[in-house]
Structures are given as structure tokens and as C-alpha cells.
Amino acid sequence: xxxxxxxxxxxxxxxxxxxxxxxxxxxxxxRGRVVAMRQRIRFWGGxxxxxxxxxxxxxxxxxxxxxxxxxxxxxxxPKTIVEAYKYLWGNGSLQDAIPVSLRRAGxxxxxxxxxxxxxxxxAGLWKLGEEIFDATLQMLRTVPFIALVPLxxxxxxxxxPSKLAxxxxxxxxxxxxNTFHAVKGVDxxxxxxxxxxxxxxxxIARRIIFPTALPGILTGxxxxxxxxxxxxxxxxxxxxxxxIGYLIINAQNNQRPxxxxxxxxxxxxxxxxxxxxxxxxxxxxxxxxxxxxxG
Numbered sequence: 001x002x003x004x005x006x007x008x009x010x011x012x013x014x015x016x017x018x019x020x021x022x023x024x025x026x027x028x029x030x031r032g033r034v035v036a037m038r039q040r041i042r043f044w045g046g047x048x049x050x051x052x053x054x055x056x057x058x059x060x061x062x063x064x065x066x067x068x069x070x071x072x073x074x075x076x077x078p079k080t081i082v083e084a085y086k087y088l089w090g091n092g093s094l095q096d097a098i099p100v101s102l103r104r105a106g107x108x109x110x111x112x113x114x115x116x117x118x119x120x121x122x123a124g125l126w127k128l129g130e131e132i133f134d135a136t137l138q139m140l141r142t143v144p145f146i147a148l149v150p151l152x153x154x155x156x157x158x159x160x161p162s163k164l165a166x167x168x169x170x171x172x173x174x175x176x177x178n179t180f181h182a183v184k185g186v187d188x189x190x191x192x193x194x195x196x197x198x199x200x201x202x203x204i205a206r207r208i209i210f211p212t213a214l215p216g217i218l219t220g221x222x223x224x225x226x227x228x229x230x231x232x233x234x235x236x237x238x239x240x241x242x243x244i245g246y247l248i249i250n251a252q253n254n255q256r257p258x259x260x261x262x263x264x265x266x267x268x269x270x271x272x273x274x275x276x277x278x279x280x281x282x283x284x285x286x287x288x289x290x291x292x293x294x295g
Contacts, residue, residue, distance in 0.1 A: 076258040081265070084258040093247060098266065100243040101232060104160075108167025109228040113221065116172040120179025120220075124213075125205065134180065141173040145231050149238060163235035170231035174223035182216025183209060215286055222278040229271050 058078050064070055065077050072080070088094040119137070122129035148166060156162040186209050194204045236245020244263050251259035 080258045084262040097244045105228045105232045109171045112168035112171030116175030120176040124180045124183025158239040166235045167231045170227040171224040175220040178220025182213035186212045225274045
């Protein structure tokens, strides 16, 4: 026995009525607007988190002082740190220190990064280069930076050359490792396809190997920038007469924890700016690489 369910007039009208495309827009333009809206939400949501988390830390810092979890002598308040920046800016110390530190980090990054890039390409492309360099560099990269300081001071003295040597060594290893593995990891089928189309060795390197290895090389450059800054912090603790490290050591000797923390924050801000710059370089150089994530 078949049962027929009656449909109310309102339901019949709703079934016959066309979809309101103002509310549900399934056209390509409509889907594009939805995607653009999601991208804007993701962008501003990401920036809110990036800014909000440090601000929460500063609020917690101030609350710890207000609730007497620590003392002003041990951990100066954020307001005191701001006053320290005003003091350093007023007497010109900040304007003198930052360019000196950036010059040291830049020179070390240029020397070490160039050497790491060239050696990584050489070792990745030719078996002879791998046999010459890889084992030695793999062994040396495990040595901590701080263990190299006495050796470099012995070799180069306590002036600028020892600082430059430390930063150069710090920048060399990450760029070498990432370049070597990026070049070495190029799919052999791509190289064989290039040979099939009659490409020479130089053309294969320029059109296949280097574009394929570029993401890994840029990742190595990001790490090299970070390691240069880390080694700069250590290098400027050794008889520095200028730079951010000199400000910190001088403040420590004069019992000025506010200036010490101000100098540490300068290092932190420089690290964030360098990382932000390198991410921008990666987006410009690798526009085809999609963002990978689950949210």
C-alpha cells in the first residue's frame, strides 16, 4: 500500500522558487569573493595572534611586578625599559650601536653564506666535491659556537677579525647543508628528461637543478641569517668597543638591568625583522609554492 504525503502550499512554492543567488553565489566570481574573504580573515587573524601574544607577555610581565612576584631591581618594568630606550636614543648610543652590529652580521653572512652556497653546489653536483667537503663540514658543524671563541681569539686576536670569523662560520654551515641536500635531492628523472631534449650540462643546471633546489637554498639562507644573529650576540661579548653587545656589557658593569634588557630586546626585534624580510623574499622568489597547512 502506497502512502502519499500532502505538501503544503508554502513548501510547493519554496520548492519551485529559484535559489537566491545574492545569498548563495555559486558562480566563479562568487567563489572568488569567498576565497578572498577567507584569505583576509586568515591574514588579519594571523597578525592579531603575532601581535597579541607578545602583548600578553608584556601584560603578564607588568602584572608580575604589580603582584610582587619579582622586584623592579631584578626585572625592570616595561615603562622603565621604554625610558632606557629614550635615554639611549637621547645620548646617541642606540644610533651608533645598531649600525655597527648590523655591519658585523652582514659581513659575516656575506662571507659565510657565499662560501656555503658555492661549496654546497659543488658538493651537490659533483661526487668529488662531496668526498672533499661533506665529511669534514658535517663533523665541524656539530661543534658549538661557544667552543670556537677561544680558538678564534687565539688565531685572530680580540679585535674585529675574530668576531667576523665566528659569524662567518655560523652562516656557512646551515647554507651549505641546505644547498647540498637541495641540489642532491633533485629528481633524476627530471635530469634524464632534460638530456633527452638535448640540454647541455650547464643548461640542465640552470633550467632544472637550480630552480628545483631554490626552495631549499632559500630555507638555508633563512637559517644562515638567524645563525648570524645568534653568533653576533656571542661575538659582541668578547672585548667589543661598539655595538649592541657593548651596550649590554657596559650596562652590566654599571648595574643597569634596564639597559641590559633593552639590548636583548633589540636583538629580538632584529631577529623578527630579518625573518620577516626573508619570508618576503621567499614569497617573491617562489610564487608557485602554495601554503601547506590544515587550518
